Amino acid sequence: MSNPSLLILPGDGIGQEVMAEVRRVIDWFGAKRDMQFDVSEDLVGGAAYDKHGVPLHDDTMAKAQEVDAVLLGAVGGPAYDDLDFSVKPERGLLRLRKEMDLFANLRPAQCFDALSDFSSLKKELVAGLDIMIVRELTSGVYFGEPRGIHMEDNMRVGINTQRYTEAEIERGARAAFEMAMKRDKKLCSMEKANVMESGILWRDVVTEVHADYPEVELSHMYADNGAMQLVRAPKQFDVIYTDNLFGDILSDCAAMLTGSLGMLPSASLGAPMENGRPKAMYEPVHGSAPDIMGQGKANPIACILSFAMALRYSFDEGADATRLEAAIEKVLADGVRTGDLLSDENSTAVSTSGMTDAILEAL
Amino acid sequence: MSNPSLLILPGDGIGQEVMAEVRRVIDWFGAKRDMQFDVSEDLVGGAAYDKHGVPLHDDTMAKAQEVDAVLLGAVGGPAYDDLDFSVKPERGLLRLRKEMDLFANLRPAQCFDALSDFSSLKKELVAGLDIMIVRELTSGVYFGEPRGIHMEDNMRVGINTQRYTEAEIERGARAAFEMAMKRDKKLCSMEKANVMESGILWRDVVTEVHADYPEVELSHMYADNGAMQLVRAPKQFDVIYTDNLFGDILSDCAAMLTGSLGMLPSASLGAPMENGRPKAMYEPVHGSAPDIMGQGKANPIACILSFAMALRYSFDEGADATRLEAAIEKVLADGVRTGDLLSDENSTAVSTSGMTDAILEAL
Numbered sequence: 168m169s170n171p172s173l174l175i176l177p178g179d180g181i182g183q184e185v186m187a188e189v190r191r192v193i194d195w196f197g198a199k200r201d202m203q204f205d206v207s208e209d210l211v212g213g214a215a216y217d218k219h220g221v222p223l224h225d226d227t228m229a230k231a232q233e234v235d236a237v238l239l240g241a242v243g244g245p246a247y248d249d250l251d252f253s254v255k256p257e258r259g260l261l262r263l264r265k266e267m268d269l270f271a272n273l274r275p276a277q278c279f280d281a282l283s284d285f286s287s288l289k290k291e292l293v294a295g296l297d298i299m300i301v302r303e304l305t306s307g308v309y310f311g312e313p314r315g316i317h318m319e320d321n322m323r324v325g326i327n328t329q330r331y332t333e334a335e336i337e338r339g340a341r342a343a344f345e346m347a348m349k350r351d352k353k354l355c356s357m358e359k360a361n362v363m364e365s366g367i368l369w370r371d372v373v374t375e376v377h378a379d380y381p382e383v384e385l386s387h388m389y390a391d392n393g394a395m396q397l398v399r400a401p402k403q404f405d406v407i408y409t410d411n412l413f414g415d416i417l418s419d420c421a422a423m424l425t426g427s428l429g430m431l432p433s434a435s436l437g438a439p440m441e442n443g444r445p446k447a448m449y450e451p452v453h454g455s456a457p458d459i460m461g462q463g464k465a466n467p468i469a470c471i472l473s474f475a476m477a478l479r480y481s482f483d484e485g486a487d488a489t490r491l492e493a494a495i496e497k498v499l500a501d502g503v504r505t506g507d508l509l510s511d512e513n514s515t516a517v518s519t520s521g522m523t524d525a526i527l528e529a530l
Numbered sequence: 531m532s533n534p535s536l537l538i539l540p541g542d543g544i545g546q547e548v549m550a551e552v553r554r555v556i557d558w559f560g561a562k563r564d565m566q567f568d569v570s571e572d573l574v575g576g577a578a579y580d581k582h583g584v585p586l587h588d589d590t591m592a593k594a595q596e597v598d599a600v601l602l603g604a605v606g607g608p609a610y611d612d613l614d615f616s617v618k619p620e621r622g623l624l625r626l627r628k629e630m631d632l633f634a635n636l637r638p639a640q641c642f643d644a645l646s647d648f649s650s651l652k653k654e655l656v657a658g659l660d661i662m663i664v665r666e667l668t669s670g671v672y673f674g675e676p677r678g679i680h681m682e683d684n685m686r687v688g689i690n691t692q693r694y695t696e697a698e699i700e701r702g703a704r705a706a707f708e709m710a711m712k713r714d715k716k717l718c719s720m721e722k723a724n725v726m727e728s729g730i731l732w733r734d735v736v737t738e739v740h741a742d743y744p745e746v747e748l749s750h751m752y753a754d755n756g757a758m759q760l761v762r763a764p765k766q767f768d769v770i771y772t773d774n775l776f777g778d779i780l781s782d783c784a785a786m787l788t789g790s791l792g793m794l795p796s797a798s799l800g801a802p803m804e805n806g807r808p809k810a811m812y813e814p815v816h817g818s819a820p821d822i823m824g825q826g827k828a829n830p831i832a833c834i835l836s837f838a839m840a841l842r843y844s845f846d847e848g849a850d851a852t853r854l855e856a857a858i859e860k861v862l863a864d865g866v867r868t869g870d871l872l873s874d875e876n877s878t879a880v881s882t883s884g885m886t887d888a889i890l891e892a893l
């Protein structure tokens with residue numbers, strides 16, 4: 168049997184730096200645990216635009232469709248701010264999500280014990296926090312038609328369309344209920360059914376799917392109240408299921424609760440492939456961080472934890488994923504810190520690669 | 531000259547209780563400061579549905595168009611959860627906003643000194659917090675067509691349309707820039723121009739309007755990052771300008787930062803009427819809170835502060851508005867607390883009307 172395949176798309180800014188560290192982790196698993204991957208690398212985002220004039224080349228898209236998992240760094244940066252909408256770095260990322268049909272975006276918001284002082288929130292509100300946001304990733308206002316800017320009575324009009332079919336809502340809901348079954352069996356669905364018909368359909372379909380998961384306690388919340396409750400008492404949540412746009416905002420809000428954006432991974436999963444593995448892309452939640460790029464300051468943990476998610480969801484190596492996560496927790500407990508994590512007299516400041524050194528050591 | 535006119539729409543739940551307290555404040559201004567208002571009262575939301583089968587009667591709508599200001603309590607409650615979308619209590623509120631054309635929704639998020647311990651956030655992050663969110667209130671996905679749930683290939687599809695003309699973006703932007711001029715001259719505009727064309731138009735138009743307000747420092751932020759920054763370091767903001775849906779979520783998030791939702795007022799303003807006053811509706815940010823309704827527990831401050839906003843924006847009585855706000859600050863500093871505000875040994879627990887007693891005493 169051939170080795171599982173990985174396509175690495177470092178992208179822009181610190182994406183390249185953190186991905187270099189992930190390669191070291193992959194190599195470690197090859198050497199020490201005899202877990203061999205066929206790794207290839209390609210361009211996405213601004214880096215792809217610079218070379219090809221598009222943020223994702225068709226060949227790269229084709230490769231992404233074939234591999235067992237894609238690891239993506241980050242896209243964008245000030246150099247690309249004035250590009251036309253159709254070739255913006257983000258379009259490369261959105262094309263991958265859409266054409267790979269990665270409908271279930273898993274975004275854990277977890278507060279690491281050693282870092283619970285970092286949150287903006289009072290420590291007791293976030294200590295032990297462990298939320299999983301399941302964001303629908305391939306539909307909604309991100310992709311709905313009609314869209315664009317056109318003239319009407321001599322005036323510019325900007326239009327986007329929020330559009331959800333029941334099938335789209337349903338498959339994401341199943342992913343969310345499955346996730347809840349593996350966790351605390353609590354699911355909160357968020358929409359704006361009080362002002363949007365698409366939200367009514369969302370609520371109805373989630374309620375219908377609930378019939379197949381009677382053990383899960385389901386609740387519904389308006390998304391504005393959801394944002395509020397995330398700030399007020401985040402520990403009330405276990406799994407949250409929400410749409411593409413609300414998920415974008417609410418997951419950033421939840422991520423910030425943990426106080427350490429450089430720590431948070433994500434997985435975007437689609438339907439099973441022939442080999443039984445889901446179509447999958449893994450990426451850190453943080454962006455390309457142009458302000459700290461090239462200075463060895465980036466925290467590689469979010470990207471390494473994304474690889475841990477790949478071990479768990481794509482390669483059925485849950486035990487090794489847990490081992491990698493535990494090594495990261497130990498390193499943090501030992502006070503090893505990149506620049507994004509405030510340090511005190513008991514902590515040791517390290518560079519991007521120094522953090523990986525410590526993690527590999529702990530493994 | 532006839533007295534200025536007020537239409538009071540208490541609505542549902544605690545809306546009725548807090549509005550009763552506002553009437554006492556209005557009476558106080560009549561008796562002690564010779565400020566007479568012609569006050570009428572009518573139904574909205576579930577209360578209107580119970581009587582008329584619609585959440586806002588046409589006669590009430592007509593009255594709202596004629597008065598100098600509308601004061602609204604809150605709408606909705608579990609009794610109305612199963613109503614059809616078209617007659618839900620919220621539709622009454624949305625009809626008022628739309629037909630009165632109240633495009634500029636002002637939502638201050640202010641942290642009262644005496645209450646800075648209440649926030650979920652660490653005290654130093656919120657002490658002295660004073661943000662003004664200007665939310666576009668009459669367009670966007672709340673009102674865009676086409677909308678609804680229809681069948682397509684035997685499947686339900688939910689559709690809503692985000693739609694903004696440049697004129698709609700512009701008039702709200704002017705209100706936001708004017709507000710910034712009266713404050714710290716800093717405006718942050720939030721959208722998702724990286725994924726939505728309507729966001730690109732938003733950013734372009736706000737940038738164009740900026741030419742008329744060169745003294746204001748303008749920045750742009752993606753709305754997901756905005757949610758994150760509100761939690762991370764809210765004091766970086768002065769005025770925020772954003773669309774109807776983002777404004778709904780971001781203002782709830784900002785409101786919760788202050789830790790005391792029972793404290794926050796809002797004003798919704800439209801174009802000037804013949805008498806020079808803007809079309810206006812004032813309402814507390816909190817909802818109808820069915821869980822505490824009828825128990826004398828509701829905090830009337832948000833609603834009383836909304837009346838203070840009416841004094842300032844509709845009746846040019848800024849000095850009296852400030853006086854009323856100062857009385858509320860004093861009462862809080864004295865430790866007077868309704869049940870929504872945690873109390874310690876130095877505070878005095880009071881009922882809804884007890885809070886008003888204390889405020890009138892302090893005036």
Ligand SMILES: CC(C)[C@H](C(=O)O)[C@@H](O)C(=O)O
Nearest residue numbers: 257258260261415724725754
């Ligand atoms: C970069 C951008 C297109 C993307 C999104 O809006 O989905 C990002 O904010 C995210 O959350 O992954």
Ligand SMILES: CC(C)[C@H](C(=O)O)[C@@H](O)C(=O)O
Nearest residue numbers: 359361362391620623624778
């Ligand atoms: C009650 C509801 C229709 C309303 C909204 O979504 O605008 C509320 O959340 C608000 O923010 O005023």
